[in-house]
Amino acid sequence: MTQSLDGHERTTGAIRNLPIHVTSEIGELKTVLLKRPGRELENLTPDHLGRLLFDDIPHLPVIQKEHDYFAAVLRNRGIEVLYLEKLMEEVLAIPHLREQFVANVLEESKSNINGSYEKLRDYLLSFDNEQLVEAVMAGIRKTEIPHSKRTHLHEMIEDTYPFYLDPMPNLYFTRDPAAAIGDGLTINRMKEPARRRESLFMHYIITYHPRFAKHDIPVWSDREYRFSMEGGDELVLSKEVLAIGISERTTAQGIERLARNLFERSEFKKVIAIEIPKSRAFMHLDTVFTMVDYDKFTIHSAIQGSGGQMNIFELTRGADDITITKRTDLLETLKEALHLDHLVLIPCGGGDAIASAREQWSDGSNTLAIAPGVVVTYDRNYVSNELLRSHGIEVIEIGSSELSRGRGGPRCMSCPLVREDI
Structure with missing residues (x-):
């Protein structure tokens, strides 16, 4: 059992009473950290959007309504919702x-x-x-x-x-400053100065909040390291395999350090580093690639080259140090890592040149799995959503007219802390 801030106990199955436990992207979600959009968004002005990493100014009452609906969807599925701001107050x-x-x-x-x-x-x-x-x-x-x-x-x-x-308007994307991996987490050095202070909140919460402080929670990578890494690039594929994007926001140096720490102090045996285009449109790996079921992933096909080729690097435990092997076929790499004979990559927007580009911009591939084969998505990405349903995925849609203006989807807006093992 774990105890929420409201004093109610909730069963967490085989999670062994740990406040952080994430060994997959799709295990049944039990506890998640959110941040309700607040007054920081009203401090956005056209002159300073670029500095603060926004393209537009959301309408605060509407974005709060949409976010509240998102939180209600999670609670209605029995998921405990914690708020960053409330934990910090405590x-x-x-x-x-x-x-x-x-x-x-x-x-x-x-x-x-x-x-x-x-x-x-x-x-x-x-x-x-x-x-x-x-x-x-x-x-x-x-x-x-x-x-x-x-x-x-x-x-x-x-x-x-x-x-x-400066205001911190990106705070409602709780995935990036810190992300759970196994029984620990990364507390990340953010790439852009506008976001760098964000991980300070999670540092304080993990170190001092009674819910977490009494546990010896490993920090796989800390915010003091000089090379950047962000949680949107971190995908836990299984209890032994982590996928991570080499992206605009996450460096190869940060990935290598994380891999060493995981291999020395956890059960993880492999880190799959996937290089994606370094542009704002493809900001993190989870904006172009997410896991939705045991054998199904969403993907934005524009990240793949001719014949589906990509730059992929497998980091594994070596005798004395890590071993790095280059791969080029994402499908085969994933099948081997997950011990699957068959695996499906579901293209954002159905692979149509216009629909895929439009829906990827609105985070059509940024799904939040709350159980195997059950995902939360933005309602505006109707082509991608119908394609997911055609592959047997249960799709729960949430409103997104204002939430999507921040260039992040349901996965970006959520930091899972506890999932059931699969």
Whole structure:
């Protein structure tokens, strides 16, 4: 049994009372971490979209309604939903952590550089825990500090950059800052400066929250490592095999370090590194490739070359160090890794040049499996959804007019913490 924040106990089958346990992409989902979109999205403006990694500005009341529906779909399937912001508030109830957390946030935000450190520290510490977490996530506008306390020239010029602290609008994509692998997780160094502070929340939660702190949870890769890696590139295919994208956001160096740590400290025996085009459209591996059943995957065919060829690298345990073998056939590589005679790659948009490009842009391949053969998808990707159904997959659709503006789908928006073994 595990205990949720509301005090209710829930059965977790063969999970051995662990707060983190993910040995596949498709095992029945038991506990998931979400972040409800908040005021950080209202701090997006056209002039600063690129800096904050957005293409458009979502309408907050609608995106919250869509996200609430997503959470309700999961709860209705018996899945425990935890919220990042709530866990962080509970962490800050521990004596001495408020000051430490604020100091870490301000240091990572480089507030000391512009001479605003002390006034921002005092401002944040004046809030209660809920307000403090919201302020850090939403960002702090210069207009929030009274004119009488603005003592530097850059603070007095109203038409310069409007924030002391940047907002974190990408936080509702909880998959990327940290991702569970086996009984541990990676706490990731994010590629882009706009997202780098995000993994600080999970560092605090894993280290100090009572739900996690009493367990010796392995961290396979930490946020201090200088080479980037993001959770959208990490796919747990089985208890022994991890697939990971070499992408715009995840480096080969980060993958190799992760593989070494997994081989030394876990049951994982193989890491399959899959190179995908390094572009915003193909941001992470899970935007072009996800597992939906024991023997079925979605795929965006544009990641494959002539004849389905790709650059694939298998990292395995060697006698003294890891062994790296190059492969080119994704289908055969997956069949061998999963010990399958037959495997199906279901093309996003049916493989049609227009439909596949359109639906991949709206995360048609970014499915969240909540059980073998049961996935949550965006309703707008109707071609891909019908194709999934034709292959025997149960498809649960959620609204996506505003959620999709952030360029991430149901898998991106969820960080599974506990799944049943398959």
